[in-house]
Amino acid sequence: MRTLTPPTAPSRLQPSSRCLHTPPCPTADSPDREAARVVAAHPEQGWSLLCNGALLFDDTGELLPDGRVIAPHRPLAATA
Template identity: 70%
Template sequence: MCQHQPECPAARCPDGQAARSVASHPEQGWWLLCNGILLFEDTGSLLPDGRVTAPHRPAATVATS
């Protein structure tokens, strides 16, 4: 599917979210990567086979005094 050189990582690879964006709608909060991953601004994703990856944004820390 990918026409880039070097080829982007496949959707099932651990670094699959490093693929290049082929369509973006930041106002709606999503990007389509060339390997078929639909990436959301909350860091969650939808893989081409329908599996969902939960958001993996680091938890916010609360300052205590």
């Protein structure tokens, strides 16, 4: 009988230390993390992978490399 080994989760998709451009991108823990460069964009699926390892969703929500979730933060519509 074969034993299946569960896949190991990567600790980070793209650690900030792998950011090879200048100036380096903000880390995923930084408040300005959304300023990082896009390394993979999938607009048909509604997400982009940033250089710092964060996933940015079209609804402005985020999934950080350590598994934390940032709720969508759309600006509120102006009321008349």
